[in-house]
Amino acid sequence: MKVTRAALPFLPLCQRLFPSKLAGLSLVLLKATALEIAILAWHLLLYPSGMAQERRATPALPSPDTTRLPTEAKPPVVLLHGFIDNRSVFVLLRRNLAQHGRQHIESLNYSPLTCDIRPAAELLGRHIEEICERTGQDRVDIVGHSLGGLIARYYVQRLGGDAHVRTLVTLGTPHSGTRVAPLMNAHPIVRQMRPGSEVIEELRRPAPGCRTRFVSFWSDLDQLMDPLETACVDHPDLLAQNVRVSGVGHLALPVHPAVATGIRQALDTEEPTAQAATHTGGGLTVA
DSSP states (O other): OOOOOOOOTTHHHHHHHSOHHHHTOOHHHHHHHHHHHHHHHHHHHHGGGGSSOOOOOOOOOOOTTOOOOOOOOOOOEEEEOOTTOOGGGGHHHHHHHHHTTOOOEEEEOOOTTOOOHHHHHHHHHHHHHHHHHHHTOSOEEEEEETHHHHHHHHHHHHSSGGGTEEEEEEESOOTTOOOOOGGGGGSHHHHHTSTTOHHHHHHHSOOTTOOOEEEEEEETTOTTOSSGGGGSOOOTTSEEEEEEEESOOTTTTTTOHHHHHHHHHHHHSOOOOOOSOOEEEEEEEOO
8 A cells, every 4th residue: 555645845945954754754644643642632631531431321211292203213332442541532423423313322441451352352242231231222333443443343253242233333443463562562452462463363263144344444644553454354254344544643533523424424324235245445535
């Protein structure tokens, strides 16, 4: 894959004043980096508000006197954050989904002390079963950012979660493992996100009859995915669509309004009837 870099109008001056690597940065990359820094600062401010688990509530029944147009009930949406993060990362996405008709949205926190994807996936499964029982729905949709997408995929593919998950949307998730930040290998869950780890190899195993539809958003400017295409779902037994996002980095994927629109469209798409896996492409340019 080739990422086109636009030349800056002041490139000759930059080449004289700054190191060659800096001079070669594209305007798109500079904008994306500035956006990542701004999102990081904003998220650090919100982080304390998301440390506690969200209060669970049973959806209120409408008054019998209220006249309502018949509408098709949409599955609950479960939002699952990434590594060293919490539910506060989904503040804007949650608001966006609610404004467009999603009535039941829940953000789950897993422990920052989590050291193994597999127990985290088992815990996710118990949460989802409880949500289905509480809401009266048979299945949910999941949006997982980074590690959250990998936990959700493990639940769906290895623990029978496809019975309860209709659509799994992943945002910058290292489906095939990422080689970035080797100095963080001291953390066991980071080692599980490496290419060739036991967890990654388990996800390569056959998954015949998996009923969940996968939609993976991957960015061509994602600083945490190495290689970039590791954020794509590539499995012959899975019904998957990979959507390339151009112009934003890793932290912007759960925040940017254009990505939120793409997520809504993915969740609102009718379930495909084809039994065989299809790998279709798509594109989303954020400039």
